[in-house]
Amino acid sequence: MGEPMPSAQRTVDAGGRVLTPGLVNTHHHMYQNLTRAYAPAINGTLFQWLTTLYPKWSVLDDESVYLSTYVACAELLSGGCTTSSDHMYVHPRPNLIDAQISAVSDVGFRFMANRGSMTRSVEDGGLPPKEVVQDEDTILADSERLIGAYHDPNPGAMTRVALAPCSMFSVSESIMRSTAELAEKHDVRLHTHLAEDTDEDAYALEVYGRRPVEYFEDCGWATPRTWVAHYVYGSDEENRRLAAAGVGATQCPSSNMIICGDAADAKSLRGMGMDVGIGCDGSASADSADLWMETRTALLLARHRHGPDAFTAREALNMATEGSAANLGWSDEIGHLRPGACADLVIWESSWLSQTGVLTDPVEGWLRSGPARAHWVFVQGKERLSQGELLLERLNDVVTAHRAAAAHMQGVS
Numbered sequence: 525m526g527e528p529m530p531s532a533q534r535t536v537d538a539g540g541r542v543l544t545p546g547l548v549n550t551h552h553h554m555y556q557n558l559t560r561a562y563a564p565a566i567n568g569t570l571f572q573w574l575t576t577l578y579p580k581w582s583v584l585d586d587e588s589v590y591l592s593t594y595v596a597c598a599e600l601l602s603g604g605c606t607t608s609s610d611h612m613y614v615h616p617r618p619n620l621i622d623a624q625i626s627a628v629s630d631v632g633f634r635f636m637a638n639r640g641s642m643t644r645s646v647e648d649g650g651l652p653p654k655e656v657v658q659d660e661d662t663i664l665a666d667s668e669r670l671i672g673a674y675h676d677p678n679p680g681a682m683t684r685v686a687l688a689p690c691s692m693f694s695v696s697e698s699i700m701r702s703t704a705e706l707a708e709k710h711d712v713r714l715h716t717h718l719a720e721d722t723d724e725d726a727y728a729l730e731v732y733g734r735r736p737v738e739y740f741e742d743c744g745w746a747t748p749r750t751w752v753a754h755y756v757y758g759s760d761e762e763n764r765r766l767a768a769a770g771v772g773a774t775q776c777p778s779s780n781m782i783i784c785g786d787a788a789d790a791k792s793l794r795g796m797g798m799d800v801g802i803g804c805d806g807s808a809s810a811d812s813a814d815l816w817m818e819t820r821t822a823l824l825l826a827r828h829r830h831g832p833d834a835f836t837a838r839e840a841l842n843m844a845t846e847g848s849a850a851n852l853g854w855s856d857e858i859g860h861l862r863p864g865a866c867a868d869l870v871i872w873e874s875s876w877l878s879q880t881g882v883l884t885d886p887v888e889g890w891l892r893s894g895p896a897r898a899h900w901v902f903v904q905g906k907e908r909l910s911q912g913e914l915l916l917e918r919l920n921d922v923v924t925a926h927r928a929a930a931a932h933m934q935g936v937s
């Protein structure tokens with residue numbers, strides 16, 4: 525027998541709809557919704573896509589970061605997501621993560637800010653222009669400042685901070701090492717992109733004389749405080765080593781299929797004991813931030829790779845909830861419905877036509893027969909979306925201002 529159920533402060537009639545824990549998004553670049561489906565970049569390789577967009581992103585400022593974060597959180601809530609991390613690695617101006625946290629607080633959304641960084645511009649053999657990179661001292665000092673200001677390690681925290689150099693082709697080896705040491709010192713999570721594209725293998729061998737995973741391990745990153753985005757191209761032996769070290773991975777289904785041509789083998793990685801979560805990735809690669817859709821696509825990818833008896837809707841839901849919460853080191857409080865968890869809940873609505881005939885398995889019906897949208901969303905017990913409507917007073921004004929900021933960034937009227 526378990527503990528007695530606590531008494532309810534409020535009771536909601538879900539009307540027979542499916543209820544799940546709030547979905548958890550473990551990889552995103554929210555500012556990129558200012559350059560969604562940007563025509564000059566959409567058919568390039570990952571490296572071409574990045575080098576086309578970096579100059580556009582160099583105009584980011586407090587206001588555009590606030591607006592893009594607010595829109596991203598609203599979009600995520602609509603798709604049933606109640607907690608997101610965000611990998612903010614472009615810093616043409618200081619204090620942009622402060623603007624993000626301001627927006628997230630205004631929305632009432634649970635958030636893990638990833639203090640991203642880039643140190644190697646084109647002049648140093650990297651990909652980004654010098655306007656968006658920073659020196660190592662600046663990065664480390666700002667990382668400590670953000671941890672001190674915003675990282676709340678206590679139960680029920682609404683904001684935490686992780687440290688997140690962008691990727692091996694845009695940061696130095698020394699910042700990888702010193703960031704890992706700083707994360708250890710402050711007991712915060714570590715995040716980066718890893719093994720996203722085959723171009724990365726060639727780059728790592730040429731520049732570092734090692735494969736990407738070997739380089740990652742040599743920098744002191746193979747620890748249980750680390751989760752990596754994408755992780756598509758690790759070898760079987762590398763997969764086993766990282767799983768044994770306690771490193772988690774985020775599958776980004778849409779982004780990987782659009783821009784990389786393959787995706788992490790979530791079923792095999794989970795079978796090795798690795799925590800695998802789901803991320804929507806940045807809004808200029810996936811061009812969408814809908815965790816229900818990413819969860820459904822994770823289901824399709826696993827069955828496409830391993831066969832029709834290989835993966836269920838419940839396993840995909842587990843990736844988007846418990847797997848993602850484990851990525852963020854937040855498993856004790858989010859991603860499940862047990863007593864003691866944060867009250868992050870989603871009641872789902874599917875169109876009545878798409879659910880017609882679903883009689884034998886409501887969870888399979890929820891994920892297969894959509895699209896499903898959030899009908900009711902609670903974050904920390906507070907209603908953020910009610911009967912399909914976002915409860916965000918500023919949303920219309922923010923969307924209008926976002927349109928103008930996006931036009932400025934893209935150079936269109």
Ligand SMILES: [Zn+2]
Nearest residue numbers: 717753805806
């Ligand atoms: Zn990314």
